[in-house]
Amino acid sequence: MSIIKVHDKSFDTYLSEEVIQQRIKEMAAEISRDYAGKRPLFIAILNGSFMFAADLFKHLSINAEICFIKLASYKGMKSSGNVVTSIGLEDDLFGKDVVIVEDIVDTGKTLHNFLPKLLHQQPKSLKIASLLHKPEATEYPLQLDYIGFDIPNKFVVGYGLDYDGLGRNLKEIYQLV
Numbered sequence: 001m002s003i004i005k006v007h008d009k010s011f012d013t014y015l016s017e018e019v020i021q022q023r024i025k026e027m028a029a030e031i032s033r034d035y036a037g038k039r040p041l042f043i044a045i046l047n048g049s050f051m052f053a054a055d056l057f058k059h060l061s062i063n064a065e066i067c068f069i070k071l072a073s074y075k076g077m078k079s080s081g082n083v084v085t086s087i088g089l090e091d092d093l094f095g096k097d098v099v100i101v102e103d104i105v106d107t108g109k110t111l112h113n114f115l116p117k118l119l120h121q122q123p124k125s126l127k128i129a130s131l132l133h134k135p136e137a138t139e140y141p142l143q144l145d146y147i148g149f150d151i152p153n154k155f156v157v158g159y160g161l162d163y164d165g166l167g168r169n170l171k172e173i174y175q176l177v
Helices: 017-034 050-058 109-119
Strands: 003-006 007-017 043-048 065-075 078-087 097-105 125-133 146-150 173-176
Touching: 017 050, 017 125, 017 146, 043 050, 043 109, 050 065, 050 097, 097 109, 109 125
Parallel strands: 043 065, 043 097, 097 125, 125 146
Antiparallel strands: 003 007, 007 173, 065 078
């Protein structure tokens, strides 16, 4: 375990790079089995999911497409309560198998507000893959189909997750001390 500092806060190693990468390979294998013979569209939610989406996508053994959308509800270490769509979805989802790729689901508000917009386009199927899930923080229950890790309700940084813009480049995931 190692303590790092991001801005004014201290964080301790929570998930190592090896543990994260092994779990992503397992998730990719599961998704590849579930979508064998299909060509799903992965919608990665920026900014946080970019590293997870890239690593997950590299390990898929199926034909698949990927696009990115920016949704945000965080400012600093707290959710603002408002979900802002910064970059819109340009792909037509009608009749497609869709997998949403999220870095973390805590309250569930971001996806709760976004899912009706996706479902309105009538995809053939819609599943959610999230690297991290905070069950204790969930206020808007969602069906998460692929979960990397259930974690405690503590603030985390690294592997795409940031604290006021910093920490995304870390290979491990760190938890607030």
